Amino acid sequence: MGSPPWAADPAPASRLPATNLLTIEYPGYIRDTSDSLDRALVSLSPVAGPRVDAASSAYALAHLTSLLERGGRVVECRLPSGSGVPDAMDLYKHPILGDVTPSDHVVVRVHRQVWKRMVNGQEERRKHYRIEVLGASSTCIRFRRMADYAFRPEMPAHASEHPTMKLHKILEEMDVAAMHAHRFMPEQEDYYDGQGAQRRSNLAMIPPPFFNRQELPFYYGYRQNPTSSLQTVTFASTSKRSRRTARKGDADLLDAGNDHAEVTRYLNRARWRNMAPVAVKFTEDGPVPTEPDAMLAQMALSERQLAYLERLKKHLSERPVWSRLSLLNQFSVADARALVQTKELFALVAYTFADGPWRDALVRFGYDPRQDMASRFFQRIHLRGKAPRAPTTRGAFKAEYGQASASGKAAPAVGDAQARPATHLFDGQHSTFSTSTFQLCDITAPVLLPLIHAEGPSDLRSAPDITTGWYSMSAWEAIRSSVSKSFHALLSEAGPHKTSEEAIESSEGSGAGDSSEEDE
Incomplete structure (x- = not known):
C-alpha cells in the first residue's frame, strides 16, 4: 500500500516573529478606516467627564502601556454615542469593564485581493487570500462582563439647563456658593409629552454611580477535601x-x-464509618452479625484500648446481652469515661437491636436472643416517670460518673478510681434516679422474681413477640405493672422502703397506678 498523494507535499513552515503583541477584544464595531480605529482607542482613554476633549488615541495607548507596567487588571471602555460626537448628556453612561488576562494566541493579518476581468462580456471575480503572521500575544484585554444600565437625562420643558447636569457641575467644581443657592425644582407629574404617548423622565436627582452591574462569578479557589x-x-x-x-x-x-x-x-x-454497633431490626430474617464491620476492624488501637476490648469480650462471654449502662457499671469511673469517649469499641464486640424487647442492648456477635428462650431474662423494661432531681447534682453525667470537685485543676479527681454505683440494678428498696430502664435479670426484688421466672404455658410464648418478647401479654403486663408501681413509689417517697410488698401495697392503696407505658 503506497503513501497518500499529499504525503510528498509537506505543509509550509515559517518562523514565528519575536514580536510580542497586546490584543484587545473590542466590544463594538470597527470599520477598516483610520477614523473608526481612532474612535475605538479614544473610548479606552481613562479621561471622562467634562474633560472629554482631552481624550485621544495617543493618550489611550499611553494609558494602556502604563497599566500593563503597573500590573493593572481592569480597563474601562466608554462606548461613544451613535453619532460619534461627544455629548455631555452621556455622562451617566457607565463604562464597560474589561479584564487584562494572560494569553497565548497567535496574531495574524489576512490580506484579501480581488481580481477582476471580463470574459465574454461578463465580469469575473477571483478572490485571493494571504495570511501573514505578526507575532504572539501574551496579554489580552477582553470585555466579557455585563454592561450597566445607562441613564440619559431629558431636558425639561422651558428650561435652559438640565437641573441634574447643573447640580453635577456644581459638585464637581466644589462651588460652595452655588450649592447654597441651588434649589430643586418642584416635582411635576408630567411623565408624558404633549401628545400623551411618549414617556419621559423628570428626575432632578443625581443617579447612583452604578445601577446593576453583574460581575463574573468570583473564583473562591474551592477545592474538595x-x-x-x-x-x-x-x-x-x-x-x-x-x-x-x-x-x-x-x-x-x-x-x-x-x-x-x-x-x-x-x-x-x-x-472510619460504622463506629456505632450494627443495628438489627427485630423483624429481620436471616443470621445475626457474627463479626464487626471489616473496615472498622482495621482501625489501629492503643494498648489501653486493647485492654478495654478484652474486658468487654470477657463480660460478653459471661453474659450475652447487656444494657449499655449495666456494662459500663462493670468498670471504674475513669475507665467508663474512657469507654464512652471511644464508643467504637462497643461496635467491635457486639451488635444491637433497633426495636423490640432487646432494643438498644449490646448483644454478643453470633448470639440471637430470638432463638433462645433463656434470653427472656435479658429483655428490657422501660418506665416513664420524671424523677426528682437532687439539688446537689448537675445532671445525668454527674450521676453516672460520680461527684466532681469544684476547686479546679488542683483538686484531685475524687472517685475516678472507684467502682461505679450499681445503678442498673433494681432491688425494690432503693430509689434509682439516674435510669428508668432495667433488664429483667437486673431486677432482684423478691416480690418480682416469681413473675419473672414463671414458666407456665400461659406465661411464655413459643416464638418471641416484638412487644412482649418471650412472655405472653398477661405475664408481661403483670411484670411491668408490678415493677412500675414499686419504682414510682420509690420516686414519690425518695427513700428506702422496708419491703417491696409494702411499696406495692401503698401504691395500690393510694390509687397511684402506672401512668407510664412501655416505650415501643
Whole structure:
C-alpha cells in the first residue's frame, strides 16, 4: 500500500516573529478606516467627564502601556454615542469593564485581493487570500462582563439647563456658593409629552454611580477535601441523614421501599464509618452479625484500648446481652469515661437491636436472643416517670460518673478510681434516679422474681413477640405493672422502703397506678 498523494507535499513552515503583541477584544464595531480605529482607542482613554476633549488615541495607548507596567487588571471602555460626537448628556453612561488576562494566541493579518476581468462580456471575480503572521500575544484585554444600565437625562420643558447636569457641575467644581443657592425644582407629574404617548423622565436627582452591574462569578479557589470522593452506595447502607444530603440527580432513587437502589454521594475515605454497633431490626430474617464491620476492624488501637476490648469480650462471654449502662457499671469511673469517649469499641464486640424487647442492648456477635428462650431474662423494661432531681447534682453525667470537685485543676479527681454505683440494678428498696430502664435479670426484688421466672404455658410464648418478647401479654403486663408501681413509689417517697410488698401495697392503696407505658 503506497503513501497518500499529499504525503510528498509537506505543509509550509515559517518562523514565528519575536514580536510580542497586546490584543484587545473590542466590544463594538470597527470599520477598516483610520477614523473608526481612532474612535475605538479614544473610548479606552481613562479621561471622562467634562474633560472629554482631552481624550485621544495617543493618550489611550499611553494609558494602556502604563497599566500593563503597573500590573493593572481592569480597563474601562466608554462606548461613544451613535453619532460619534461627544455629548455631555452621556455622562451617566457607565463604562464597560474589561479584564487584562494572560494569553497565548497567535496574531495574524489576512490580506484579501480581488481580481477582476471580463470574459465574454461578463465580469469575473477571483478572490485571493494571504495570511501573514505578526507575532504572539501574551496579554489580552477582553470585555466579557455585563454592561450597566445607562441613564440619559431629558431636558425639561422651558428650561435652559438640565437641573441634574447643573447640580453635577456644581459638585464637581466644589462651588460652595452655588450649592447654597441651588434649589430643586418642584416635582411635576408630567411623565408624558404633549401628545400623551411618549414617556419621559423628570428626575432632578443625581443617579447612583452604578445601577446593576453583574460581575463574573468570583473564583473562591474551592477545592474538595482530597480524602473525599464520589462513591456509589446502596440505599440500605445509607443513614437518613445521608439520604437527605444525597445528590439531587439521584433524588429519584431515594425510595424507602427500594433498599437495593443506588445513590452517588461524597464519602470521606479517611473517616472510619460504622463506629456505632450494627443495628438489627427485630423483624429481620436471616443470621445475626457474627463479626464487626471489616473496615472498622482495621482501625489501629492503643494498648489501653486493647485492654478495654478484652474486658468487654470477657463480660460478653459471661453474659450475652447487656444494657449499655449495666456494662459500663462493670468498670471504674475513669475507665467508663474512657469507654464512652471511644464508643467504637462497643461496635467491635457486639451488635444491637433497633426495636423490640432487646432494643438498644449490646448483644454478643453470633448470639440471637430470638432463638433462645433463656434470653427472656435479658429483655428490657422501660418506665416513664420524671424523677426528682437532687439539688446537689448537675445532671445525668454527674450521676453516672460520680461527684466532681469544684476547686479546679488542683483538686484531685475524687472517685475516678472507684467502682461505679450499681445503678442498673433494681432491688425494690432503693430509689434509682439516674435510669428508668432495667433488664429483667437486673431486677432482684423478691416480690418480682416469681413473675419473672414463671414458666407456665400461659406465661411464655413459643416464638418471641416484638412487644412482649418471650412472655405472653398477661405475664408481661403483670411484670411491668408490678415493677412500675414499686419504682414510682420509690420516686414519690425518695427513700428506702422496708419491703417491696409494702411499696406495692401503698401504691395500690393510694390509687397511684402506672401512668407510664412501655416505650415501643
